[in-house]
Amino acid sequence: MIETGKPVHVVINPRSGYGGQKRLLGELRREIRLAGWEVVEYVTQAVADATRYAKSIVSDAAAVIAWGGDGTVNEVANGLAGTNVPLLAVRAGTENLLAKELSIPKRPIDLVGLLLSGEIMSCDIGMINGLSFHSILGVGFDAEVVRRVSQTRTGHISHLSYFWPIWRTFWEHDFPRLSVRADGENLFEGRGLVFVGNISRYSTGLRICRDARFDDGLLDLVIFECDQQARLLLHATWTLLRRHPLKGNVIYRQAKSIHVESDEPVHCELDGDLGPTTPLDISISPHRIQLIVPSNPTGWPGPIWPWKGAPV
Numbered sequence: 001m002i003e004t005g006k007p008v009h010v011v012i013n014p015r016s017g018y019g020g021q022k023r024l025l026g027e028l029r030r031e032i033r034l035a036g037w038e039v040v041e042y043v044t045q046a047v048a049d050a051t052r053y054a055k056s057i058v059s060d061a062a063a064v065i066a067w068g069g070d071g072t073v074n075e076v077a078n079g080l081a082g083t084n085v086p087l088l089a090v091r092a093g094t095e096n097l098l099a100k101e102l103s104i105p106k107r108p109i110d111l112v113g114l115l116l117s118g119e120i121m122s123c124d125i126g127m128i129n130g131l132s133f134h135s136i137l138g139v140g141f142d143a144e145v146v147r148r149v150s151q152t153r154t155g156h157i158s159h160l161s162y163f164w165p166i167w168r169t170f171w172e173h174d175f176p177r178l179s180v181r182a183d184g185e186n187l188f189e190g191r192g193l194v195f196v197g198n199i200s201r202y203s204t205g206l207r208i209c210r211d212a213r214f215d216d217g218l219l220d221l222v223i224f225e226c227d228q229q230a231r232l233l234l235h236a237t238w239t240l241l242r243r244h245p246l247k248g249n250v251i252y253r254q255a256k257s258i259h260v261e262s263d264e265p266v267h268c269e270l271d272g273d274l275g276p277t278t279p280l281d282i283s284i285s286p287h288r289i290q291l292i293v294p295s296n297p298t299g300w301p302g303p304i305w306p307w308k309g310a311p312v
């Protein structure tokens with residue numbers, strides 16, 4: 001159980017999620033108060049607001065709830081990194097990879113149940129060119145998709161908002177030539193897609209970094225060698241089946257530091273938002289953030305990864 005005597009802060013991103021959130025938020029507020037905590041709410045207005053706010057309340061917070069998508073969670077985590085204030089990532093955005101990976105429930109009453117009887121787990125944070133990420137980053141193709149979506153975004157987005165950007169990127173994408181080094185070893189030189197993950201989930205339910213764990217002090221690196229659209233479809237199919245690490249033109253490694261370079265600057269996608277361009281220096285910062293998780297999670301580790309432990 002989290003501390004009593006200090007308030008629970010709720011950081012709300014009003015741009016994420018859909019209708020119905022206000023009712024759920026009201027319910028959450030009521031349930032937290034019934035459980036004995038004061039609630040302080042903060043509504044973000046601009047990028048990095050959530051980080052600033054989280055930093056400002058570390059001495060007076062029993063816990064912080066990030067009410068938004070992965071971008072909001074990442075910002076709050078950034079503000080709380082290195083402190084003892086636990087973070088509860090909820091599923092209130094378009095994509096909530098971390099909350100899903102942690103088996104965080106949806107109903108407000110169950111979320112308060114986590115504040116009362118969940119566990120606090122010390123988790124890793126990924127770092128890239130001085131920025132943090134908690135879930136997964138992709139270099140190349142999906143960064144192009146996110147760039148196209150963000151160009152047209154005006155408010156809430158749904159999975160449907162990604163359809164045309166993915167379609168157009170699929171046909172127009174010119175796979176960049178990348179060179180990848182992991183823990184000092186030259187691993188790859190060629191055209192393709194690179195993913196680095198702290199968790200196994202990726203958008204649309206794919207588990208690209210299949211064996212990733214958020215508390216093992218390692219990043220999972222996946223490189224898909226790819227120079228044409230047809231091969232990308234093949235990669236996607238094998239990834240859907242979670243057999244991609246077994247394929248000859250896929251490199252799957254775990255590492256503490258990763259370096260990605262390219263001739264021309266290539267964007268990366270960082271927890272669903274557009275990230276920096278190459279060259280990229282990626283590393284892991286072990287046990288940097290305290291996360292509130294269910295005591296008996298249903299999703300991890302184990303059975304959902306049927307091939308875990310199999311030779312790759």
Ligand SMILES: [Mg+2]
Nearest residue numbers: 213214216218
């Ligand atoms: Mg890991």
